[in-house]
Amino acid sequence: MVFFSYLISGISLGSVYAIIALGYTMVYGIAKMLNFAHGDVIMVGGYISFCAISYLSLPPAVAVLLAMVVCTVLGVLIEGLAYRPLRQAGSLAVLITAIGVSYFLQNAAQLIWGVTPKIYTSVVSFRLPNSLTRLGLSSEALVTVLSCVVIMVALTTFVNKTKMGKAMRACSEDKGAAQLMGINVNATISMTFAIGSALAAIAGVLLCSAYTTLLPTTGSMPGIKAFTAAVFGGIGSIPGAFVGGLLLGIIESMAKAYISTDLANAIVFAVLIVVLLVKPTGLLGKYVPEKV
Amino acid sequence: MSEPIKRKPTKLVPVPSTNKIPERDINKAPILECRHLGIDFGGLTAVNDFDMAIGRTEIAGLIGPNGAGKTTVFNLLTKVYQPTRGTILLDGVDTHPMNSVQVSRHGIARTFQNIRLFGNLSVEDNVKVGLHNQVRYGMVQGILRLPGYWKKEKLAHESAMELLSIFGMQDLADHQAGSLPYGAQRRLEIVRALATNPSLLLLDEPAAGMNPSETAELMENIVKIRDTFHIAVLLIEHDMSLVMGICEGICVLNFGEIIAKGTPDEIKNDPQVIEAYLGKKREV
Numbered sequence: 001m002v003f004f005s006y007l008i009s010g011i012s013l014g015s016v017y018a019i020i021a022l023g024y025t026m027v028y029g030i031a032k033m034l035n036f037a038h039g040d041v042i043m044v045g046g047y048i049s050f051c052a053i054s055y056l057s058l059p060p061a062v063a064v065l066l067a068m069v070v071c072t073v074l075g076v077l078i079e080g081l082a083y084r085p086l087r088q089a090g091s092l093a094v095l096i097t098a099i100g101v102s103y104f105l106q107n108a109a110q111l112i113w114g115v116t117p118k119i120y121t122s123v124v125s126f127r128l129p130n131s132l133t134r135l136g137l138s139s140e141a142l143v144t145v146l147s148c149v150v151i152m153v154a155l156t157t158f159v160n161k162t163k164m165g166k167a168m169r170a171c172s173e174d175k176g177a178a179q180l181m182g183i184n185v186n187a188t189i190s191m192t193f194a195i196g197s198a199l200a201a202i203a204g205v206l207l208c209s210a211y212t213t214l215l216p217t218t219g220s221m222p223g224i225k226a227f228t229a230a231v232f233g234g235i236g237s238i239p240g241a242f243v244g245g246l247l248l249g250i251i252e253s254m255a256k257a258y259i260s261t262d263l264a265n266a267i268v269f270a271v272l273i274v275v276l277l278v279k280p281t282g283l284l285g286k287y288v289p290e291k292v
Numbered sequence: 293m294s295e296p297i298k299r300k301p302t303k304l305v306p307v308p309s310t311n312k313i314p315e316r317d318i319n320k321a322p323i324l325e326c327r328h329l330g331i332d333f334g335g336l337t338a339v340n341d342f343d344m345a346i347g348r349t350e351i352a353g354l355i356g357p358n359g360a361g362k363t364t365v366f367n368l369l370t371k372v373y374q375p376t377r378g379t380i381l382l383d384g385v386d387t388h389p390m391n392s393v394q395v396s397r398h399g400i401a402r403t404f405q406n407i408r409l410f411g412n413l414s415v416e417d418n419v420k421v422g423l424h425n426q427v428r429y430g431m432v433q434g435i436l437r438l439p440g441y442w443k444k445e446k447l448a449h450e451s452a453m454e455l456l457s458i459f460g461m462q463d464l465a466d467h468q469a470g471s472l473p474y475g476a477q478r479r480l481e482i483v484r485a486l487a488t489n490p491s492l493l494l495l496d497e498p499a500a501g502m503n504p505s506e507t508a509e510l511m512e513n514i515v516k517i518r519d520t521f522h523i524a525v526l527l528i529e530h531d532m533s534l535v536m537g538i539c540e541g542i543c544v545l546n547f548g549e550i551i552a553k554g555t556p557d558e559i560k561n562d563p564q565v566i567e568a569y570l571g572k573k574r575e576v
Binding site: 161162163166167169170173174176177178179180181182183184185286 | 370372391392393396397401402404408409410411412413417420421422423424425427441445448484485487488
């Protein structure tokens with residue numbers, strides 16, 4: 001029974017990682033850059049929904065939508081202002097900029113909302129019957145896992161079946177050729193950031209609902225973990241982000257339960273190192289041979 | 293952008309017509325006109341004073357020794373590079389303010405010397421990427437699969453299949469583009485370019501790596517494409533049988549400058565062209 005409850009909390013944590021990892025992996029797949037500010041967009045999503053619920057007393061569903069809208073705009077703005085001017089620059093310049101944006105967001109949040117932790121009221125208002133809660137299944141966990149599955153299915157459909165999705169895949173393979181086929185690469189990259197950031201908002205709400213405290217640095221650790229999950233599953237691959245996120249969440253939860261709470265993070269990263277040593281492209285990543 | 297890019301709304305796929313191509317009308321404005329086109333890379337002049345006009349349904353050739361600047365001309369036309377000098381008039385419109393995407397929407401499509409297909413996408417999806425700007429539906433429609441989406445997707449599917457059928461490639465639609473044999477990849481690139489509904493098709497060494505029978509088939513297909521879609525074709529090619537066989541006008545480049553222009557017969561007998569390809573006759 002105890003094992004089962006740890007498994008559930010691992011899956012629920014993993015689902016949040018997976019949703020965040022999707023943002024990393026999509027942006028990496030299409031713009032070939034690591035958007036380290038992604039974790040902080042989660043935090044902004046958390047704060048926006050917090051304000052909407054606590055100060056404006058909006059219903060939770062509206063608060064989540066509002067957070068998604070704000071984060072989408074924020075993501076597109078970050079891309080347009082910070083990353084787009086560096087499109088021709090080296091990847092290190094973009095990476096450093098991303099770290100800069102990350103600190104900017106954290107400090108801006110500190111200025112606006114202060115450093116004292118906010119107590120977040122869960123957006124999930126229904127309660128599960130006792131027979132289920134006794135198994136360790138909380139309503140938050142249920143909503144988190146369900147949202148993750150819905151998002152995965154919707155995103156996979158979007159990328160594989162719609163023309164915008166095809167444009168994205170075309171851009172991820174060869175931006176130059178895509179452009180010459182009439183695809184607006186900048187708009188496609190903006191779209192990717194928009195989707196990734198909207199997902200980050202959802203992740204922020206789910207994360208805060210599960211852990212109930214909200215700080216300007218709330219997003220950074222889950223952000224890094226989710227990045228790890230994306231690499232774990234094979235960065236650039238959408239199913240990879242899903243698998244990587246879930247596995248990472250389960251490993252973390254099990255490590256906390258059976259080995260040591262303090263060592264949990266170390267164990268997670270050790271597993272990552274081992275996986276990358278055996279399969280450098282991640283679990284579902286594709287090996288792309290360099291053409292000479 | 294100072295000038296709005298407008299192009300007549302088009303059907304997804306031009307209706308193939310059985311009409312004969314009208315005789316080339318010299319008075320009609322050419323689809324493409326380059327005037328004194330040139331580009332420098334640092335101190336190196338890659339292309340200089342490039343003048344060329346292509347008729348609306350002409351098949352034109354661009355030849356020259358390696359490094360003459362032929363692909364650079366293609367890159368200038370498709371705005372991969374911005375020209376340093378000169379103007380490009382596409383259907384009478386100056387392309388100066390346009391970028392690659394706008395030039396593509398305005399009617400230039402191209403293939404690449406080194407095949408640049410989207411290798412991980414299916415053959416059909418590659419063509420649909422070309423159709424991108426012809427298919428219109430919103431993202432919400434796409435995710436929620438509203439009726440509009442199905443209708444447009446069905447149309448896109450039919451168009452893609454019809455385009456693939458030009459080269460008899462319908463059966464390969466579900467294959468991964470990267471797994472196709474070389475010749476098929478070259479043909480798919482042409483189909484993808486056609487899917488953007490161009491009025492000028494640029495082919496960069498379409499016959500490279502093909503055997504003589506494949507080349508002969510390709511020649512037939514290029515002419516067929518021109519006759520079906522009523523478009524102009526400009527091709528770079530080293531295979532003289534292809535160039536001399538189907539091109540109506542040929543332009544010879546050497547060291548970035550045009551050294552000869554004319555019909556295949558004129559080019560074949562031009563002393564400067566012979567010199568550029570074979571070297572100077574030694575004085576005895």
